[in-house]
Amino acid sequence: MSPRTEKQFENIREEKKNLIMNVALELFADEGFYGTTISKIAKKAGISKGLLYNYFESKDDLIRTIIFSGLDDLDEFIDPDRDGLLTGEELTFAIDKLFDLMKGDIHFWKLYFSLFMQTPVLRLVEGRLQEIVGKYISMLTAYFESRNCDDPEAEALIFGAMLDGIGMHFIANSVNFPIERVKKRLMELYAK
Numbered sequence: 001m002s003p004r005t006e007k008q009f010e011n012i013r014e015e016k017k018n019l020i021m022n023v024a025l026e027l028f029a030d031e032g033f034y035g036t037t038i039s040k041i042a043k044k045a046g047i048s049k050g051l052l053y054n055y056f057e058s059k060d061d062l063i064r065t066i067i068f069s070g071l072d073d074l075d076e077f078i079d080p081d082r083d084g085l086l087t088g089e090e091l092t093f094a095i096d097k098l099f100d101l102m103k104g105d106i107h108f109w110k111l112y113f114s115l116f117m118q119t120p121v122l123r124l125v126e127g128r129l130q131e132i133v134g135k136y137i138s139m140l141t142a143y144f145e146s147r148n149c150d151d152p153e154a155e156a157l158i159f160g161a162m163l164d165g166i167g168m169h170f171i172a173n174s175v176n177f178p179i180e181r182v183k184k185r186l187m188e189l190y191a192k
Contacts, residue, residue, distance in 0.1 A: 017055045019045050025066050029110040033063060033121045060124050067115070067125045070108045071132050073101060079139060086143040092191040099183045102167055103174075110171050113164070136160070159190060 004012075023045040027036040038059055042049045056062040077097040079086060086094075102109050115122045122129075140156035149155045166186070170177045 013055075016047070016051070020047070020052055020055055021062070021066050021069070024062050025107050025111060028063060028066070029107040029114070032114065033059075033118060063121065064125055066108070067112065068128060070105070070112065071129070074098070074132070078136060084139065084142075086139050088191050091143060092187055095183060095187055095191060098163065099179060102170055103179065106171060106174060109167055113168050113171060133160070162186065 020041065024036070024041045027040055027044065031040075036059070038049055038052060041062075042052045045052070056065065078090075078094045080090060080093065115125065137153070137156050137160060140159055141152045144152035144155040144159075163186075166179075166182055170179055
Protein backbone atom coordinates (compact mmCIF):
# COMPACT_ATOMS: atom_id res chain seq x y z
CA MET A 1 0.00 0.00 0.00
CA SER A 2 1.49 3.31 -1.04
CA PRO A 3 1.46 6.33 1.27
CA ARG A 4 -1.40 8.77 0.96
CA THR A 5 -0.96 11.78 -1.25
CA GLU A 6 -1.29 15.34 -0.04
CA LYS A 7 -4.63 15.55 -1.90
CA GLN A 8 -5.90 12.43 -0.10
CA PHE A 9 -4.91 13.93 3.27
CA GLU A 10 -6.66 17.16 2.32
CA ASN A 11 -9.84 15.24 1.38
CA ILE A 12 -9.79 13.28 4.64
CA ARG A 13 -9.29 16.48 6.61
CA GLU A 14 -12.19 18.18 4.79
CA GLU A 15 -14.47 15.16 5.35
CA LYS A 16 -13.66 15.14 9.08
CA LYS A 17 -14.23 18.89 9.37
CA ASN A 18 -17.60 18.56 7.62
CA LEU A 19 -18.55 15.65 9.89
CA ILE A 20 -17.79 17.74 12.97
CA MET A 21 -19.73 20.72 11.60
CA ASN A 22 -22.77 18.59 10.67
CA VAL A 23 -22.88 16.88 14.06
CA ALA A 24 -22.42 20.18 15.89
CA LEU A 25 -25.10 21.84 13.77
CA GLU A 26 -27.60 19.12 14.62
CA LEU A 27 -26.77 19.27 18.34
CA PHE A 28 -26.76 23.09 18.47
CA ALA A 29 -30.13 23.17 16.69
CA ASP A 30 -31.72 20.48 18.85
CA GLU A 31 -30.09 21.09 22.25
CA GLY A 32 -29.03 24.73 22.03
CA PHE A 33 -25.57 26.21 22.10
CA TYR A 34 -25.19 26.01 25.87
CA GLY A 35 -26.72 22.53 26.07
CA THR A 36 -24.13 21.21 23.63
CA THR A 37 -20.65 20.44 24.87
CA ILE A 38 -17.49 19.71 22.93
CA SER A 39 -17.59 16.25 24.53
CA LYS A 40 -21.10 15.59 23.12
CA ILE A 41 -20.03 16.72 19.67
CA ALA A 42 -16.89 14.57 19.70
CA LYS A 43 -18.76 11.52 21.01
CA LYS A 44 -21.54 11.78 18.43
CA ALA A 45 -18.97 12.33 15.65
CA GLY A 46 -17.01 9.29 16.84
CA ILE A 47 -13.79 11.24 17.38
CA SER A 48 -11.72 12.41 20.32
CA LYS A 49 -12.02 15.90 21.78
CA GLY A 50 -8.36 16.42 20.91
CA LEU A 51 -9.03 15.73 17.24
CA LEU A 52 -11.96 18.16 17.28
CA TYR A 53 -9.62 20.84 18.62
CA ASN A 54 -7.31 20.19 15.65
CA TYR A 55 -10.11 21.57 13.47
CA PHE A 56 -11.72 24.20 15.68
CA GLU A 57 -10.20 26.34 18.44
CA SER A 58 -13.36 26.35 20.54
CA LYS A 59 -17.10 25.89 20.54
CA ASP A 60 -17.39 29.59 19.67
CA ASP A 61 -15.15 29.06 16.64
CA LEU A 62 -17.27 26.08 15.60
CA ILE A 63 -20.59 27.93 15.71
CA ARG A 64 -19.09 30.90 13.87
CA THR A 65 -17.83 28.59 11.13
CA ILE A 66 -21.23 26.89 10.82
CA ILE A 67 -23.19 30.16 10.68
CA PHE A 68 -20.76 31.91 8.32
CA SER A 69 -20.68 28.90 6.01
CA GLY A 70 -24.49 28.90 5.85
CA LEU A 71 -24.60 32.63 5.20
CA ASP A 72 -22.00 32.24 2.45
CA ASP A 73 -24.45 29.84 0.77
CA LEU A 74 -26.91 32.73 0.54
CA ASP A 75 -24.38 34.80 -1.34
CA GLU A 76 -24.24 32.13 -4.03
CA PHE A 77 -27.66 33.07 -5.38
CA ILE A 78 -28.51 36.57 -4.23
CA ASP A 79 -27.40 38.97 -6.94
CA PRO A 80 -25.98 36.20 -9.13
CA ASP A 81 -24.43 38.63 -11.63
CA ARG A 82 -22.69 40.49 -8.76
CA ASP A 83 -23.68 43.94 -9.99
CA GLY A 84 -25.17 45.03 -6.65
CA LEU A 85 -28.64 45.43 -8.16
CA LEU A 86 -31.66 43.16 -8.00
CA THR A 87 -34.06 42.67 -10.87
CA GLY A 88 -37.47 41.04 -10.55
CA GLU A 89 -36.02 37.94 -12.18
CA GLU A 90 -33.11 37.83 -9.72
CA LEU A 91 -35.44 38.31 -6.76
CA THR A 92 -37.63 35.44 -8.01
CA PHE A 93 -34.51 33.28 -8.32
CA ALA A 94 -33.32 34.29 -4.82
CA ILE A 95 -36.69 33.55 -3.21
CA ASP A 96 -36.85 30.17 -4.92
CA LYS A 97 -33.34 29.24 -3.81
CA LEU A 98 -33.87 30.51 -0.26
CA PHE A 99 -36.95 28.34 0.10
CA ASP A 100 -34.98 25.37 -1.28
CA LEU A 101 -32.27 26.03 1.32
CA MET A 102 -34.87 26.19 4.11
CA LYS A 103 -36.40 22.90 3.02
CA GLY A 104 -33.00 21.27 2.53
CA ASP A 105 -31.32 22.20 5.82
CA ILE A 106 -33.85 22.60 8.61
CA HIS A 107 -31.16 22.22 11.28
CA PHE A 108 -29.21 25.21 10.00
CA TRP A 109 -32.29 27.44 9.90
CA LYS A 110 -33.44 26.24 13.31
CA LEU A 111 -30.03 27.25 14.67
CA TYR A 112 -30.05 30.53 12.72
CA PHE A 113 -33.42 31.63 14.08
CA SER A 114 -32.56 30.47 17.62
CA LEU A 115 -29.53 32.80 17.60
CA PHE A 116 -31.83 35.79 17.90
CA MET A 117 -33.20 34.45 21.18
CA GLN A 118 -29.75 33.85 22.68
CA THR A 119 -28.09 37.26 22.93
CA PRO A 120 -24.67 35.99 24.11
CA VAL A 121 -24.54 33.55 21.19
CA LEU A 122 -25.75 36.18 18.73
CA ARG A 123 -22.85 38.40 19.82
CA LEU A 124 -20.46 35.74 18.49
CA VAL A 125 -21.67 36.32 14.91
CA GLU A 126 -23.48 39.66 14.93
CA GLY A 127 -20.80 41.77 13.26
CA ARG A 128 -20.66 39.69 10.12
CA LEU A 129 -24.39 38.99 10.27
CA GLN A 130 -25.16 42.73 10.36
CA GLU A 131 -22.78 43.31 7.45
CA ILE A 132 -24.49 40.64 5.31
CA VAL A 133 -28.04 41.65 6.26
CA GLY A 134 -27.17 45.31 5.68
CA LYS A 135 -25.96 44.50 2.18
CA TYR A 136 -29.20 42.66 1.38
CA ILE A 137 -31.38 45.42 2.83
CA SER A 138 -29.52 47.98 0.71
CA MET A 139 -30.05 45.91 -2.42
CA LEU A 140 -33.73 45.40 -1.60
CA THR A 141 -34.16 49.11 -0.86
CA ALA A 142 -32.74 49.95 -4.30
CA TYR A 143 -35.00 47.30 -5.84
CA PHE A 144 -38.12 48.77 -4.23
CA GLU A 145 -36.97 52.28 -5.11
CA SER A 146 -36.78 51.22 -8.77
CA ARG A 147 -40.38 50.00 -8.37
CA ASN A 148 -41.43 53.46 -7.13
CA CYS A 149 -42.41 52.35 -3.62
CA ASP A 150 -43.37 55.20 -1.28
CA ASP A 151 -40.88 54.05 1.37
CA PRO A 152 -38.38 51.61 -0.21
CA GLU A 153 -36.36 51.04 2.96
CA ALA A 154 -39.47 50.20 5.00
CA GLU A 155 -40.59 47.86 2.20
CA ALA A 156 -37.17 46.15 2.26
CA LEU A 157 -37.41 45.70 6.03
CA ILE A 158 -40.97 44.36 5.76
CA PHE A 159 -39.85 41.91 3.07
CA GLY A 160 -36.97 40.73 5.27
CA ALA A 161 -39.26 40.36 8.28
CA MET A 162 -41.70 38.37 6.16
CA LEU A 163 -38.91 35.99 5.11
CA ASP A 164 -37.88 35.57 8.75
CA GLY A 165 -41.46 34.90 9.82
CA ILE A 166 -42.04 32.43 7.02
CA GLY A 167 -38.81 30.66 7.92
CA MET A 168 -39.71 30.43 11.60
CA HIS A 169 -43.19 29.08 10.87
CA PHE A 170 -41.80 26.54 8.42
CA ILE A 171 -39.10 25.36 10.85
CA ALA A 172 -41.66 25.08 13.66
CA ASN A 173 -44.08 23.03 11.56
CA SER A 174 -42.38 21.88 8.37
CA VAL A 175 -44.83 19.02 7.83
CA ASN A 176 -47.98 21.14 7.71
CA PHE A 177 -46.75 24.55 6.62
CA PRO A 178 -47.82 25.25 3.00
CA ILE A 179 -44.36 26.38 1.93
CA GLU A 180 -44.92 26.23 -1.84
CA ARG A 181 -48.15 28.25 -1.68
CA VAL A 182 -46.48 30.85 0.53
CA LYS A 183 -43.47 31.04 -1.81
CA LYS A 184 -45.75 31.52 -4.82
CA ARG A 185 -47.66 34.31 -3.07
CA LEU A 186 -44.46 36.04 -1.93
CA MET A 187 -43.23 36.05 -5.52
CA GLU A 188 -46.55 37.46 -6.71
CA LEU A 189 -46.31 40.27 -4.17
CA TYR A 190 -42.67 41.22 -4.64
CA ALA A 191 -40.98 39.78 -7.71
CA LYS A 192 -43.31 40.66 -10.57
